[in-house]
Each structure stands twice: as C-alpha cells, then as structure tokens.
Amino acid sequence: MRIVLTGSSGRVGRAIFSALAGKHDVVGIDRSPFSTTHLVADFANETLLRSAFEGADAVIHVAALHAPHVGSIPDEEFRRVNVGGTRLVAEAAIAAGVKRLVFTSTTALYGYAVSPASCTWIDEDTPAQPKSIYYRTKLEAERVLEEMAGPELAVRVLRMSRSFPEPGEVMAAYRLHRGVDVRDVADAHLSALTNGDAQFRRYIVSAATPFTKADCKYLATDAASIITLRAPTLAAEFTRRGWSLPASIDRIYHSARAENELEWHPRFGFDEVLAQMDRSSLEVLPPGSDISRKSE
Template identity: 70%
Template sequence: MLTGSSGRVGRAIFSALSAHHEVVGIDRVPFSSTHIVGDFADEELLLSALRGADAVFHAAALHAPHVGVVPDDEFQRVNVNGTRLVAEAAAAVGVTRLIFTSTTALYGEAVIPGSCSWIDENTLPLPKTIYHRTKLEAERVLESIASPEFAVRVLRMSRSFPETGDVMAAYRLHRGIDIRDVADAHFAALTNGGPHFQRCIVSAATSFIRQDCELLAKDAARLLRLRVPALAVEFERRGWSLPNSMDRVYDSAQAGLLLGWRSRFGFEEVLAQLDRRSLEVLPPGASVSRKAE
C-alpha cells in the first residue's frame, strides 16, 4: 500500500515499485497511480487499502507550501495522528514493514547562518515550522511503534522539487536529489535487513568531505573548481556564476551502508534535463515560489 500516491514523490515511488510488485495507492486526489480516492486518515478507507498488504509506504503529508494556509491542527491530524493510525492499523493486520517519507528540512535551525554544517543522522534536528515539527513528531511515533515484528524505515529526503537549473545543479552536490533516486531508496528499504528501526538521510552523493565545511562557507567557488571542475566549466560556458558559499552538506553514507543504495543522478543529469526542457528543471531566471521550502 502506498499513501500519497498522486503526489510527486508518491508517483515516483509507484513507478519504482510497480514493475515488481502489486501496489495499491490511496490519495485524496485522483491519478493513474491512485486506486482508492480518499483521506488515508479515514480508518475505514485505510483498512480497505491495507487488505492483503505486505508493506506500507507512507508518503502522504501536508508540506511546506501548506504552512500558513492550512491550520496547525490539520498538520497535527494528518502528519502525526494520521501516521500513527497508518502504523497501528498496518501492524494490527499483520503488515511487517513500513517505509516513511520524511525530510531533511526538519534540521531547520541546525544550519547556522554564515557557516557550513555537515549534517548526518547524528545531527540534532531543530525544526522551524509546524511542517518540520510534525514530521519529526511522526518519526518519533514510528520509532515507538517499531518492533522486531514491525520494521520501520524512515527516509529523510533532501530537496527534489523543480528549481532553476543553475540552483539545482549546485544543490545536487550538497543538498539535493533526483526524485528517481528518492524512489529507488524507498525500493531498497523494502527488503534490507538490520535493526527494526532505521533512519537514513537520502541525498545525492557529494564530492565534499567534512573538513571542507570551513572553505565552503567562505569560498565555495574555489573549492568547486578544485573538486568538481566539470561543473565549473559548464557554469562558465552557460554564463552562470558559481555559488560563493554553501551552508550545509547532507551526508547520505548511512543510506548506502544500511540500504545498499547509491544515488545515480548528479549535476550532469540536471543540465541534461534543462537542455531537453524537462519539466523537472526550470530555466535560470524563472520566478520560483519559495513556499516550496
């Protein structure tokens, strides 16, 4: 069963799974990947969707664009109470695994202005908004429910929504990921072994190391020319400026160790998508809503 199956992440997960497994999608919005149209937090609909399921992918949530538009109580109902309902119902009917789509956005205030933070699973989240707080609370709910009979995998995905090509290409080095890589990580989490509760950052592979943070904060362009010369050449060819600073690096090494997963799509794919006018990448200069963050 897949919640949020009509959303961008849900559709990508459906695509990754459906060639190998029967997937039943549930979402409030109709789409070709959705079989049950309704609120996943409706217990009757949820139990119908869970019938016969071996695993649950829980991607449905209220997100950053809903902050200030949707009441905080609705964030609590959907992101926290709804997640608890999904987990408890799944465990009750004999489902043995739940994969939860979380976000690196919940690190929030852990990124200190003017510096560069190396962020891994040991970094303490410091959420800023009701979105971040409820996703973190949902993770804690799942950790409390996980058991040897009910495995839980929490995947904190980094930025994957469409942005301008120059921004996305740079982000792909330290805080972004292709939506297909996100889906592949979810697929890998379906069968991996190890502890019954696991939490992983899922972000594109980085060329940087922890010791690079000081220079990344002060003169990222110099380090980029050294570590990723192909990117620097492309930026110059396209008339783009390299970023002067980078404020964080998401380390997804643990996802590689626990899930056996590795990202496939780096900055080169961003540029290729831009050149073929993929809807995944916007042209530089396009006005982008910051609400997506």
C-alpha cells in the same frame, strides 16, 4: 510483494509507484485522483486503512501536508494529517500483520541546525531543529513510528533532500550538497522495503557529494574555489553557460548510511540536471526563474 502506497498522486508518490510497478502489486491511496491511485480518499481513516492493508506485505507512507500549505492550513490540520494520520497508518499496519513500513520524511527538519555564516555537515546523528509546523509534525511523526516499531513492524524513515523543480543553475549546484533526483528517492524507498532486521532505522537520502567534512571550513566563505577543485566539470559548465558559482554553501547532507545499509547508490547528479534542462524537461526550470520560497 503487495505494497500499499499513500500519497500516490503526488510527485514523490508517482516516482515511487513507477519504481515499484512491474515488480510488485501496488495499491495507491490519495485524496487527489491520478492514474497511480486506486483509492481516492483521505488516508487518515482507520476503516479505509484496515481494509486497504489487508494482505499487504509493506506500506510506504508518503502522504502529508507540506511546506507550501503552511499559513493556509491550520496547525491543527497539520497535526491531524502528519502526526495523527501516521499513527493510524502504523496501527492499521500492525493490526493487518504488515511487517514493514517505510516513511518519507525530509532533511528540511534540520532547520535551525544550519548555522548562519558557516557550513554544517549533516548526517543522521545531527539533532533535528525544525522551524515550521510542517517540519515539527514530520519530526513528531518520526518519533511516533520509532516508539511503535518492534518485532511486529519494522520501520524505515527516509529523510529526503530537495527534489522539486528549481532553476537549472540552482538545482545543479544543490545536487552537490543538498539535492536529489526524485528517481533516486524512489529507488531508496524500494531498497528500504527489504533491508536488514533492525526494528527502526533512519536514513538521509541525498545525491552523492564530492565534498569532505573538512571542506566545510572553506565552503561558507569561498565555495566557488572548492567547487572548482572538487567538481571541475560543473565549474566548467557554469563558465560555459555564463553562470556564477555559489559564493557560499551552508550545509552538506551526507547519505553514507543509506548507501551502506540500503545498498542504494544515487544515479543522477548535476550532469543529469543540466541534461534535463537542455531538453526542456519539466523537472528543471529555466535559469533565473522566480519560484515560491515556501518550498524551503
């Protein structure tokens, strides 16, 4: 397949490029130069897109303004890039005869759906309640694509959970309920290029959780006990390393639909986080690292 990948210089885009390379002909677009990028430009340009999409079989649209940009970039620019740009991508894809568009979204747009002092079980049927302009525009972009999907263009939306580097003890615990390895995200995009005939489908992409929906009743107030029960190996590692288990867990992202319909299975759980940290991988930060909370 010939696949056009927007946002190819970013962290997620690079991972997707790596998953595609060697199997498909990939053309990367990004305004920042990188070895995975062939066209260095703002993707939100109709002329550029129509030329790039000529002869393409599929488009993976990753490029966007993100949470760290909130407050430093005007809301109007978020709408231009995240909403208007996504519409341009879909229009250009249809004009070029592209049959499949895979859109990278985020589980963070559930926002206010997570209730304080409780644990919320979140799947694709949970109503999104975004908090910031970033999350609102990602949801608006999803709606644009849902309206435009049809016989000419099948759309797959992947709502990915946290995959950026964080302190090892935080990242390992999150991998139980609200985190995912960026390589698993890339694999899900690869699977979404060819699955099914439906015109529009939406999927949560998160690491496999050991928790059940019934566990939510206890995770909000006694997460350590439930983690010890459901993930004893992780609990033992936390003890060995002198770390404290989380006292509470406020959400669980459930990706069963993606596993079933995409035939996608996340490969990298908390054990991989610990292994990466032990070999000083840049994918995991040292325990106790102070990070920007704008990535929330």
